[in-house]
Amino acid sequence: MGVGGISIWQLLIILAIILLLFGTKKLRSIGTDLGSAVKGFRNSLRDEERRDAEEAATMEHKQAHKTENTSRSSQQGDTDFKIKSSNNENK
Numbered sequence: 001m002g003v004g005g006i007s008i009w010q011l012l013i014i015l016a017i018i019l020l021l022f023g024t025k026k027l028r029s030i031g032t033d034l035g036s037a038v039k040g041f042r043n044s045l046r047d048e049e050r051r052d053a054e055e056a057a058t059m060e061h062k063q064a065h066k067t068e069n070t071s072r073s074s075q076q077g078d079t080d081f082k083i084k085s086s087n088n089e090n091k
Contacts, residue, residue, distance in 0.1 A: 019027065 022030075
């Protein structure tokens, strides 16, 4: 028994009929077209994953840069406060 109750001989007869109807050139071009379509699909998935990874890295970089600037601003504010406090004490 083969696939779904179809024997190997029945599959060979179906294959022979398909070859007679379409010919080898037509079947070869269909196979080539199908293979290139699958290859293009895989490449587009890889490109999309790569693009998503680059966007995530860019967002992380921007977030880190924003956090760094915020901490610098707060440190600067603390320094300004200390300077103002010491100036008021000296008066």
